[in-house]
Amino acid sequence: MGKKLKIGIIGAGRIGKLHSENIVNNFKDIEIKAIADIFADKIEDWARSIGIQNIYEDYHDILNDEEIEAVLICSSTNTHARITIEAANRGKHIFCEKPIDFDVNKIKEALNVVNKAGVKFQIGFNRRFDHNFKKVHELVKSGKIGEPHIIKVTSRDPQAPPIDYVKVSGGMFIDMTIHDFDMVRYLSDSEVEEVYTNAAVLVDPQIGEVGDVDTAIISLKFKNGAIGVIDNSRSAAYGYDQRVEVFGSLGAVTVSNDTETTAVLHTVDGILSDNPKYFFLERYKDSFIEEMREFFDSIINDTETPVTGIDGLKPVLIGMAAKKSYEENKPIRLDEITV
Amino acid sequence: MGKKLKIGIIGAGRIGKLHSENIVNNFKDIEIKAIADIFADKIEDWARSIGIQNIYEDYHDILNDEEIEAVLICSSTNTHARITIEAANRGKHIFCEKPIDFDVNKIKEALNVVNKAGVKFQIGFNRRFDHNFKKVHELVKSGKIGEPHIIKVTSRDPQAPPIDYVKVSGGMFIDMTIHDFDMVRYLSDSEVEEVYTNAAVLVDPQIGEVGDVDTAIISLKFKNGAIGVIDNSRSAAYGYDQRVEVFGSLGAVTVSNDTETTAVLHTVDGILSDNPKYFFLERYKDSFIEEMREFFDSIINDTETPVTGIDGLKPVLIGMAAKKSYEENKPIRLDEITV
C-alpha cells in the first residue's frame, strides 16, 4: 500500500456529506484531509465522527494546502465556476457537482482554465455509473441492437421540490432534466442537434406562477440521425420513475425501475409488487460511489475522466434550448443557442 | 331465438375474410346473406366453405337487397366514402374499415349523409376492443390514476411493408400511426389540439425516396391540458411492439406486449422469454371479434356505436397535421388543417 491520495471537500451539504461518507467507507487509499463549509461549526461533529481532521470555513485553506491533490466541489451552484477556476489554477484535480453554472459563458471560461491547467476534471453526472444504465450503454456499444434509432428516457420525481427551490434552481430543465440530457448523450453516443419541448403545469399551479413547468415531453434529434424523447414529471405518486429504452435496427434494450425487494403479494385484490426505490439517494446509492472510484482512478492512472468538461457544458446548452423551445413553441437547434 | 340479423360484406380481401369468418364462428344470430368482391370468382370456394350463399361481383347487389340491414365495407380505401354514401342512402347500417378516405372533404361528405340517413356507423378501430387497452381505458375512467397528465403510445411494426404499398397507403402517419392517433383519443378522453413530428428514414432509404418516413416521435397536446407522445418504427426486430402508458396525478397504468406463452428458459446465457405475438392478426385477434359484437349490439339495441364517424375523421386530421409538422418542422394546430 503506497501513499494515500489526499483530497479536500468543498461544501458539506447533503451531497458533500454523501461523498465524504462514501469515500471514508469505500476507499482506503483516499484520505479526506480537509473539508470546508461556510457553516464550519455546524458540521464539526459530523466531520470528526468520520475522521476528518481539518474543518475550514474558507475553502481557500484547502486550495492552499499543497498536500491536497484533488477537490470535490459540492458547494452551491453559483460558486462552482469560480472555485473550479481557482482550484485549477492551484493545480488541483477537480470533481464538480452539476451544473457547472447557469451561465454558459462562465462554464466555458471555467473549462478553459481547467484545460490550460491540465488538471483532471469530472462532472457529477452520477447516473452514468448506475448499474442499469451502464448495462444499457454496454449493450448499445456491443452492437447487439444494431444502429440506435430511438432513445427514450422516462424520468419522474416522486414529489415536487419546495417552491423556493424551483425559484432559484434554473427551472425543471436545468435542475432535473439536465440528468436526462446527459443520459441521452451517454446512451446515443452522439450529440443533440435540435430540441422541441411540449410542457405544461399540471402538478402544481404555483410552479407555473414562478415561471416553470412540471410536466414535459421533450423531442430530440441527434447528429447520428437517431431521434429521442424524454418525458418528465415533478410528481409520480408511485415513486421515482427512472427508465430508459434504446431501440435500434436489430432490437431494443430497456430497463425497469429498481425496487427494495422482489417480493410479490398475491391476494384476491391482485398481484402486488414493490414501488420503485424512493428517490435518488436510494436509487442511485451505488452510482455515487462508482463515480468517485473512476475519478480517483483517472487521477492515479493519469487517464481521462469518464465525464469531462464538455459533458458538463452540453446538457446546460440542451436545457437552454429546451426552455427556449417551450417559450417560443418551436423546435430549437442547439447552434441557435448564443450566450 | 328470434330472427337473424342479415348482413352483407363488401370486399373479401384479408380483412373482409377475417370479419366473415369471425362472424360465422362467433355470432349465431347474424347471417352473412351475401358477399361482394370484384374478383367474385376467386372467393367463391372460400365463401361457400363458410356457408355464404350469395356471392356478387357488384356490391350494389347487396345494397339492393332489402333484407340486408347492415354492411361491412372492407374494400379498398378509395371506395370507402362512396360506398358509405350509397349504403347510408339505402338505409343500411355501416361498419367501415379505416380510414374512411384520404380526403377530409370526402370524409365529411360521407359522414353528413350517414347522419342524415340516421343509420348506425362504426369505424374499424379494432384496438379499442383489445383486452389490454380496454383495461387501461377502464382504469383511467375509474379515476384510479387521477387526472391524466401524460399519454404514451409505443407502436412498432415487425417489418416494413412492401414499397409499393408505401407509395399508395397515404404514408406512415395515415396507414399506421392512424391507429395510435385513435388510441390517444380513446385513452385521453380528449381531443388532440396540436402535433409536432420528429421523424426520420432509418429503416429503409427506399421509403425516404418515395417521400415517406419509417421512424417517428410525435408529440401531442390535448384539449384537457394533458400532453402525449407516440413513437413509431416500421421495423422492430423483436416483433410487433404495442404498448401504452397513461400517467396521471395519482399514478400510472401501463401495458406490456402479449406473448404466445409465459414460458421462460433459464440457461447460462440468461433468462429468455417469448417475443411479442407476431403481428396484428395474432395480437389483435380477439379485438376483431369484439368490435363486431359491439357493432351488432348497437344495431340490435339501437344504441350508439362505440366508434363513431367523428372517430373516423379525427385521426385522419391528426395524421395530416403530423405530416405537415414533419414537412415544415414546426408544431401544427389541428385547426390549421384546412382541406
Added chain:
Amino acid sequence: MGKKLKIGIIGAGRIGKLHSENIVNNFKDIEIKAIADIFADKIEDWARSIGIQNIYEDYHDILNDEEIEAVLICSSTNTHARITIEAANRGKHIFCEKPIDFDVNKIKEALNVVNKAGVKFQIGFNRRFDHNFKKVHELVKSGKIGEPHIIKVTSRDPQAPPIDYVKVSGGMFIDMTIHDFDMVRYLSDSEVEEVYTNAAVLVDPQIGEVGDVDTAIISLKFKNGAIGVIDNSRSAAYGYDQRVEVFGSLGAVTVSNDTETTAVLHTVDGILSDNPKYFFLERYKDSFIEEMREFFDSIINDTETPVTGIDGLKPVLIGMAAKKSYEENKPIRLDEITV
C-alpha cells in the same frame, strides 16, 4: 372439401356442451350428427341452437348409427368404462373424458377391448394442449435444459368444490391432482415409480370429515432418475394457480400464470397486476379445442392419438398410490398398487 367426419356426443353436461360448441365453431369438416343425454329434453333448445339435429336419451342410438365414426364420452365417470367398451365393440373411435374409471380393473378391461377393436382412443387430458405447457414440453424435448433433474407442478384451484362433489369424486388426488400426475408424466417423458404424500386439511374441516384432504405436497421418483413434486390446494384466494417448472443439467424452464390482460396499475399502494385467469374454463379454453383438433387428425390421418389408453390408466394408479401413501404415511411404489 371432402366428406365430413360424423361424430356423436354422449353426455351434455358442462364438458359435453363445451366440446360441442368448440367443434361447431372451429371444425368445419366435423359434423356432430347426434348428441345423447339422459335429460334429452333439457338440452334440446341448446342442441338445436348450435345445429345438432339428432338428440337422444339413449346413447345406444348413437352407437347404432353406422354413419357415426367417433364418439365423445362426456357422461358421468361411472359410465366411462362401460360406454368405452360398447363403443369400441361397435368400431367407433373414442374420445373419453378423464378418468376412465375409479377402478383400475375396469380401466384395464376397457383398454383391452379398445386395443382389440383397433379403434382410436384418446383421454381428455387437455392440459397437454395448453400453449404454455406444450412450450415447456418442447423446450425439454429440445435438450435446451439438458437432462431433467427436478419436475415441479403447482396446481391450486380458486375455491373448493361443494362437499357433495368431494364425497363422490374419488377425492382430491383423483379428481384434481390426476391432471398433475398426467402433467409430470408428459413433462418428464418418464414414468412415476414411487410417491410420497404429505397432505392436510387446512381449507375446510368438512373436507376432512368426508375423508379427503385439501392441501398436499406430493413427492415423486421417476424411472429416469429424476425427482419431482406437486403442490396442491383446493383454495387459492388469488385465483387458479397453474405453474410448472422443469429443472435440468443445463438450465430450467418455468411458466407463470395466464392473465386476462397485461395492464399494470402503479399507485402509492404498489404495482398491481392481474390475478390469474379465473378457473379451468378460462385458463384452458384453447386447450379444449386443440385436443379435439389432434383427436380428429389422428382419425383422419390414421395416426396414434396424442393421449392414449395407458395415459388414462397411469394417473389413476399414481392417484391411488398417493392416497395410500397419505393413509400409511410412507412412500409407495407404483408396483405395490394391486387392484
Added chain:
Amino acid sequence: MGKKLKIGIIGAGRIGKLHSENIVNNFKDIEIKAIADIFADKIEDWARSIGIQNIYEDYHDILNDEEIEAVLICSSTNTHARITIEAANRGKHIFCEKPIDFDVNKIKEALNVVNKAGVKFQIGFNRRFDHNFKKVHELVKSGKIGEPHIIKVTSRDPQAPPIDYVKVSGGMFIDMTIHDFDMVRYLSDSEVEEVYTNAAVLVDPQIGEVGDVDTAIISLKFKNGAIGVIDNSRSAAYGYDQRVEVFGSLGAVTVSNDTETTAVLHTVDGILSDNPKYFFLERYKDSFIEEMREFFDSIINDTETPVTGIDGLKPVLIGMAAKKSYEENKPIRLDEITV
C-alpha cells in the same frame, strides 16, 4: 458518541474477513481490537490494511483480553462448540457461524454453557436478514396471506463444491440445506415435526461415491399444521437460485431472484434478462452487514439476539432427520432423532 464496543474475530478465512471488512466499513462505533488465526502471519497485511492492530495466532489471547466484550467465531466448524464454551465462560458475547457442530450433544452442551453464562449468542443464519426474505416474513406476520398452508423454498447452488469439501462438510443437508431448514422455520414461525427426503445423485457421480446426494426434494410437516417443501440442487446452470413462497388461506407471497441489473435485451431471439446474482457473496452481501447490525444492537441495548441458540440447534436436527429419511426412505419425526 460514547465508548466504542470492542470485539475480537476468531478465524480469518473467507467469512472472517468478510465480517471484518463489513464491520470496519459500516459500524463506526465498533472496534475490532484483535483478530486470531492459526495462520496469523498470512493475514497480517490484510488485517493492518483495515486497521486491526492486534493479530494473534492463539484465540485465547482474544478471550483473555478483558476489554473485548464480544467475539465472532469464524473458525472451522469443528472448533465452534469448544470456542463457544470458552468464550461464554469468559463472559464474552458470541456471534457464531453455522453450524455450531455436527454433533447434537456438543451443540447442546455449548448452548447450556451459553445460557448459564448469560451472554448474548447469535448464530450466523444471515439469510434471515436478506431484504427479500425479511419482506416475506413481514408479509406473513402481517396476516395478509392469512394462515400459512404451504411453505416452499427453492435453493440451488450455481455449481457443486470440490469433492474434498463434500467429504468433510457433513453432506448437502448440513452444509447447504441447513440454511433452508432455518428459512422454513423463520417463515413458518413454527417447528418442523417430520421430514421426508427424496434425493438423488444427478449432478456428479463422485458426490454419490463419497456418500452424499446432489439433488433433493424434502417434504416437511410443521407443528402448526402447515406443510412445506424444499428443493435443492448443487448445480443450477443459470446461477444461484434462491426463491421462497408462502401460500396461505388469504393469498401467497413469493420472491424471485435478485439480478445485477433490470436491463432487458429484445432481439429476434427473444427477450433476454439477467441471470440471478452469481453466488451467496453477491446475493447475500447486505444480509451479512444486517446480521452484524442486529448482533451489536442486541449487545448495546441488552435485548435478545434475533437468531438464538435454539435456532442453531434445530436446523442441525432437521438435517439429521433429512439424512436418515433419505437412508431409510421413510418419513422421520424430529423426536426420533436421538443423539
